[in-house]
Amino acid sequence: MLIKTKANILSSEITDRAVFESRREFIKAATAFSAGFLLPSLGQAETGKYADVPVGPSSAKLAVTDREDVAGYTNYYEFSTNKQDSTVLAQALKIKPWSVEVVGEVAKPGVYDLEDILKDNPVHERIYRFRCVEAWSMVVPWIGFPLGDMLKRFKPTSKAKFVEFTTLYNPEIMIGQRSGVLDWPYVEGLRIDEAMHPLAIMATGMYGDELPKQNGAPLRLIVPWKYGFKSIKAIVKIRFMENMPETAWHKSAPNENGFYANVNPEVSHPRWSQRRERVLGSSIFTPKRDTEKFNGYGAEVAGLYSDMDLKRYF
Amino acid sequence: MLLGRKGWVSVKVIIFSLSLLPFGLLVNDAINDRLGANPIETLHFAFGDWALRFLCIGLALTPIKIITGQSWPMRFRRMIGLFVFFYASLHLLIFIALDLSLSWAAFKDEVPKSPYILMGLLTYALLIPLAVTSTKNMQKRLGRNWIKLHRLIYIAGLTALIHYFWLVKADYTESLIYAVVISILLAIRIIVHCRKTRKLSLRDLSRVVLRSDKAGVSAQHGVVEMQALRNRVHDCSRRKH
Incomplete structure (x- = not known):
């Protein structure tokens, strides 16, 4: 399916095709060069596993954020509430073998090996803007496959109105889970039509390579029109449900974190404005950019919410 | 104490330099592009943290005097207090000049929506008269009122704490x-x-x-x-x- 993407991007934001394509060569060279100096496992998977995957249909040509910034600034409370510490601590996670348990309102429940899931779901690149609820954003070339394609293979029943995702729970390694910062394990959810939307993907890589552990390896959700906390990491369980699932951040502060969490500059967080966002990697003298409704994906997804009051269902 | 006049001057120079060290290190990180993916946030939080740390040090001087029975901690009150103001000023400057890019529109939109920013601004407002009246001359002119005025630092300590609590998303440890x-x-x-x-x-x-x-x-x-x-x-x- 071909997905149209709104093209109201500043010309200064568009990366020249040649520059954009040479980026991979640069990253590869830089990775090879630095491999001898850096910690061996810090965010580096086998070089360029996905180096030659096709670019997906909805990849707008946004100015991609430096990989270093994306891999070094992660909210991964399972390890630490500090965005740099979580990068280091997440390296303890073992991501092979990995399986995903599929339960609930579905004809084909079971435990699926990630290798098998990947055989059925060919990956491609999607360049999306990622907007955190904390009012910063970055542009990431994810590698992944449409979430809906995978979900359909499990044959959801007619009762499946929502999908719930759960992160691995392992406090021995995920040391942040020993604290009561959130009610573990992390749980997120989507309405079934949101989950089936072609822009929602399951990511297994980024920047032409495997996902770094701190970015949610080996399998994470990416829902580009919602705040980042919806895009749950290290998924081990998918449940199809008739009722709306209770999600981790909603449980933590229901008045602040809605179930829908669509990016919306018109609905401010109870404690801060959502009108602007700091673009990671921009100069310190660059003003914040104006946040777009649905993070700029309104043309594709606004229809999902046409009959809803987005101030109420934030 | 055993130190002579010269001795105290050199101790003051050492403490002054140590107090400036966090600023120097951050400037060095900024020049060498080592502030991470979100340098404005790094600077903003670091200066805020240091303002709060110096506030704690400043509030500790009188208790040290009481416990040790020594009067030397009082010699550093002005300097430490002014470092609170220095780091708080940098904290605010980063917010206004870099985070808001000096945009009045951004200020008007963002500040009223954020109770924690309002509390931060209130805290800074409480620090201003203390910095202004920190000179020996002002101390003499105000007499007993100087002590009363400088009790505002207790209120500032409390509002700074509220400012911090209100901005936290989930982890209240620090x-x-x-x-x-x-x-x-x-x-x-x-x-x-x-x-x-x-x-x-x-x-x-x-x-x-x-x-x-x-x-x-x-x-x-x-x-x-x-x-x-x-x-x-x-x-x-x-x-x-």
Whole structure:
């Protein structure tokens, strides 16, 4: 399916095709060069596993954020509430073998090996803007496959109105889970039509390579029109449900974190404005950019919410 | 203390340099592009943290004096206090100049929506008169009022804590550490104040008795006054526990 993407991007934001394509060569060279100096496992998977995957249909040509910034600034409370510490601590996670348990309102429940899931779901690149609820954003070339394609293979029943995702729970390694910062394990959810939307993907890589552990390896959700906390990491369980699932951040502060969490500059967080966002990697003298409704994906997804009051269902 | 005038000057120079060190290191990181993916946030949080840390150090000086019986901690009050103001100013400057890019529109939109920013601005407003009246000259001119005015730092400590608590998303660990430290430092003062009040009150009690005798006021009246005073003492010692 071909997905149209709104093209109201500043010309200064568009990366020249040649520059954009040479980026991979640069990253590869830089990775090879630095491999001898850096910690061996810090965010580096086998070089360029996905180096030659096709670019997906909805990849707008946004100015991609430096990989270093994306891999070094992660909210991964399972390890630490500090965005740099979580990068280091997440390296303890073992991501092979990995399986995903599929339960609930579905004809084909079971435990699926990630290798098998990947055989059925060919990956491609999607360049999306990622907007955190904390009012910063970055542009990431994810590698992944449409979430809906995978979900359909499990044959959801007619009762499946929502999908719930759960992160691995392992406090021995995920040391942040020993604290009561959130009610573990992390749980997120989507309405079934949101989950089936072609822009929602399951990511297994980024920047032409495997996902770094701190970015949610080996399998994470990416829902580009919602705040980042919806895009749950290290998924081990998918449940199809008739009722709306209770999600981790909603449980933590229901008045602040809605179930829908669509990016919306018109609905401010109870404690801060959502009108602007700091673009990671921009100069310190660059003003914040104006946040777009649905993070700029309104043309594709606004229809999902046409009959809803987005101030109420934030 | 054993140090001479020259000795104290060199100690002051050392403490001054140490206090400037966090600023120097951050500037160095900024020049070498080592502030991470979100340099504005890194600078903004670091300066805020250092303002709060110096506030804790400043509030600790009087308790150190009380506990050790030495008066030397008082020599550093002005310098530490001005470093609170220095780091708080940088914290605010980063917010206004870099985070908001000096945009009035952004200020108008973002500040009223954020109770924690308002609390931060209030805290800074409380620090301004303290910095302005920090000179020896102002101290002399204000006399006893200077001490009263500078008690504003206790309020600033509390509003700074609220500012921190309100901006946290879920992990209150660090803000709680500051809260415990500041509470202990303020509690020491309350205890000492109560002790002083008790001593005074005992003296007051005897004075009341004498006065009532002299004036021939009825004994009953004196007892009532004495009871009121005793209750005050009792309240104070209860608060202490």
